[in-house]
Amino acid sequence: MTASRGRGRPRDPETDTAILTAALELFVERGVEGTSMEQVAKRAGVGKLTVYRRWSSKEDLLAQAIEHWVRAEVTPSAEDVYALRPRDLVERVLPTAAEMSAGADYRALIARVMGSAVSHPQLMKVYWEQYVVPRRELAAAMLRRAQQDGAVAADADLDVLIDMMAGAVMYRVLQPDPPDAEEMLRYLTAVYRQAGLYAPDPPDPPAQDG
Structure with a gap:
């Protein structure tokens, strides 16, 4: 704040x-x-x-500094989340997200954030309440839209799906030999497809014989 x-x-x-x-x-x-x-x-x-x-x-400042960088890179607007199909939205942000998450700066930031969760819980509390929770609400809105489209099971636990997507990215970028942008794009595409947010378009109906 x-x-x-x-x-x-x-x-x-x-x-x-x-x-x-x-x-x-x-x-x-x-x-x-x-x-x-x-x-x-x-x-x-x-x-x-x-x-x-x-x-x-200091906690307020650092929380906003983290969010300022992340939001400028890959965070879609609430208007886009509610207006676009999940697949269209994912296609829009994935290339930039892959470039960002493959960078050394992002890996260093994630390492600092994760370490601070234990050593400085007040920073994580501020960041979580002010920035992570609103972003999770947007992700849940995308997943509910995917449920309506039949790409996500109606009884799916959306909190678990969101944790799986976020955790997969953090786990992958902190590996000793992290992926480059091309591999990260492939990986992110697979993550979102598994979560139901990158479902392929249905095939065109067969042409009717005249």
Whole structure:
């Protein structure tokens, strides 16, 4: 949650981006322990008060920094989730998702996030409540649409399916010999197909003899 802005002081998007970028870089490089609001301010080239006016705690700042990067890369909008078929939506995001998840920066970020779940549960609590839960709700909406289309079993446990999709990606990218973007695209396609979100289009009906 961001802190309330100062009276009469409009937020500068470029300053916000500089702070979020600096926070993410420090988090990946040094973890939660090695990141402070003061260090973030220094790397972003702003004053400490500029950071403190925008974020009430380090956990709030880091949670938004993680989300800022992930959302900019692959997160679809709620409008698209409710307007498009699951297959169409998956086809739109898969190439970018494969490129991102095959990168060293993403692997480093996932490793830091997973480690922080134990060492700094408050960060994970903030990130989970503010960002993961809304994303899971969008995934559930896609799965319910797939249920209506018959691609997902009517009695499927959607929470389990979402855990399986997210867990599969994390497990694969943290392997000692992680896949490149091409292999990651193949793997993600298989994951979404198994979950019922990348069902093939039904075959065209046979032509009627005239």
